[in-house]
Amino acid sequence: MTDIYWDPYDTEIDDNPHPVWKRMRTEAPVYRNDRFDFWALSRFEDIEKASKDTATFSSTHGTVLEMMGPGMIGSNQMIFMDPPEHTMYRSLVSRAFTPRRMALLDDYVRDVCAELLDGLAGRSEFDYVQDFATQVPSMVISRLVGVPESEREEQRENIDTMFHIDPEQGMINDIAFMARIRVHEYLMDLVHRHREHPDVFGDDMIKVLLGAEVTGEDGELRSLNDDELVQFTLLLYVAGTETVMRLLGNAAVVLAQHPDQRAELVADPSLIPNAVEELLRYEAPSPVNGRWVLKDVELHGTKIPAGSKVLLLTGSAGRDADAFPDADAFDIHRDIKKHVTFGYGIHFCLGASLARTEGRIALEETLKRLPNWEIVDGKTVRQHTSTVRGYSEVGVRVP
Ligand code: HEM
Structure with missing residues (x-):
């Protein structure tokens, strides 16, 4: 029996889960939470193995704790699929996500960052997340997907609201649900507009997917239907905005806490790509990923029965000293x-x-203009969810 307590809803734990994750890795690598009926794996090696073993650890019953359950099968988003369905959709969308298409976005990302940061020039205080970090990924993913600029901000707010967490019900609450419906309706309309007036839109993801074909159940090639298109787009849109925004918010805080390393990045921007990897390891923007156990599995002497929910704590894996020496050091x-x-x-x-x-690119453009910033006391606000982790506000002061 262990006295360790962790769940993804506890906002105090979420402020700094690393001490309890460390105890879980050493004392309870197969952690059981009766209150919310889940198991959790926290060691790097276990998470890696479980992620590969989709025949045991399935995504088909959801990956967000409060949305997981026996009846969750049938979503058209590939993140909630196992092979062979997943393989088919993934190969299709990978064709649309080519390195060439991504490279075309480089200049756009730089322009977006430069314009936003130049707009903040001369301000002695601003909110790095609200004024910058939320805007960058939303603008980039909108360009990629094919959301017109004039319609973007409303959908960004809706997507943010989809992550609204209720203290009693987690992410299953009316506010989040209504926001999901609004985004869904918007994307359905956008897909219809793409179908009806293809010339109005550029060479975007919806256009590529409209022209794509998959092998249907009867073995015949068919186009994607509207629901499949909307679900794809929704997944890209949500996954592409909420996570990058948190990466950038974490960067603002962690680099301010390590001014010497920040100065090194200013002096030598070629260090920035590795700094991004380290930021991702050190504070994972999406640290909790659920799986449904399809058959009994035994790990470290503990049996996890079929039909259980298991949370893979990728955020803990990043701090596992067996994988990363001196793991708590940035x-x-x-x-x-x-x-x-x-x-x-x-x-x-x-x-x-x-x-x-x-x-x-966001860090390159930031450090070019702002080699020093301080975090304003009391102006960092965490947005607590059971899946993504990071800040909704980071007030910075620029000397
Ligand atoms: C720092 C930023 C990001 C982080 C930390 C992150 C993290 C993750 C993680 C952990 C998964 C695996 C989930 C699971 O195994 O259940 C995932 C999957 C996915 N991510 Fe990201 N993500 C980021 C940015 C993005 C962006 C920018 C996009 C889109 C443009 C995106 C699209 C996706 C998609 C479509 C999947 C599902 C893949 C599949 O099921 O095969 N993500 N992401």
Whole structure:
């Protein structure tokens, strides 16, 4: 029996979960929470193995704790699929997510960052998350997906609201649900507009997906239907905005806490890509990823029965001393062979290279203009959810 307590809803724990994750890794690597009826794996090696073993650890019953359950099967989002369905959708969308298409976004990412930061020039205080970090990924993903600029901000707010957490009900609450419906309706309308007036839109993801074909159940090639298109777009939109925003918010806080390393990045921007990897390892923007156990499994002498919910704590894996020496130290020079912050195996983040690009360029443009900033006391606010982790506000003071 252990006296360790962790759940993803406890806001005090969420402020700094690392001490309890450390205890879980050493004392309770197969952690059981009766109150919310889940298990949790916290060691790097276990998370890596479980992520690869989709025949045991399935995504088909949801990956967000309060949304998981026996009846969750049938979502059209590939993040909630196992092979063979996942394989089919993933290969289709990977064709649309080519390195060439991603590279085309580089200049756009830089322009967006430069314009936003130049707009803040001369201000002695601003909110790095609200004024900058939330805007960058939303503008980039909108361009990629094909959301017109004039319609973007409303959808960004809706997507943010989809992550609204209720103290009693987690992310299953009316506010989040209504926001999801609004985004869904918006995207359905956008897909229809793309179908009806293709010339009005550019060479975006919806256009590519409209022209794509998958092999149907009867073995015949068919186009994607509207629901599949909306679900794809929704997944990209949500996964692409909420996570990158948190990476950038974490960067503002962690670099202010390590001014010497920040000065090194200012002096030598070629260190920035590795600093982004270290930031991802050190504070994972998406640290809790659920799986449904399809058959009994035994790990470290504990049996997890079929039909259980298991949370893979990728945020804890990043601090596992067996994988990363001196894991609690932030070190932009760390030699990072691999981390699991983007997941591992078949669900490895589809947007990882775009996220890395956004992280790198956002930091390059920030450090170019703002070599020093301080965090304003009392002006950091965490947005607590059971899946993504980070700040909704980070007040910074610029000398
Ligand atoms: C720092 C930024 C990001 C982080 C930390 C992150 C993290 C993750 C993680 C942990 C997973 C695996 C989930 C699981 O195994 O259940 C994932 C999957 C995914 N991510 Fe990301 N992500 C980021 C940015 C993005 C961006 C920018 C996009 C889109 C442009 C994106 C699109 C996706 C998609 C579509 C999947 C599902 C892949 C699949 O099921 O095969 N992500 N991401």
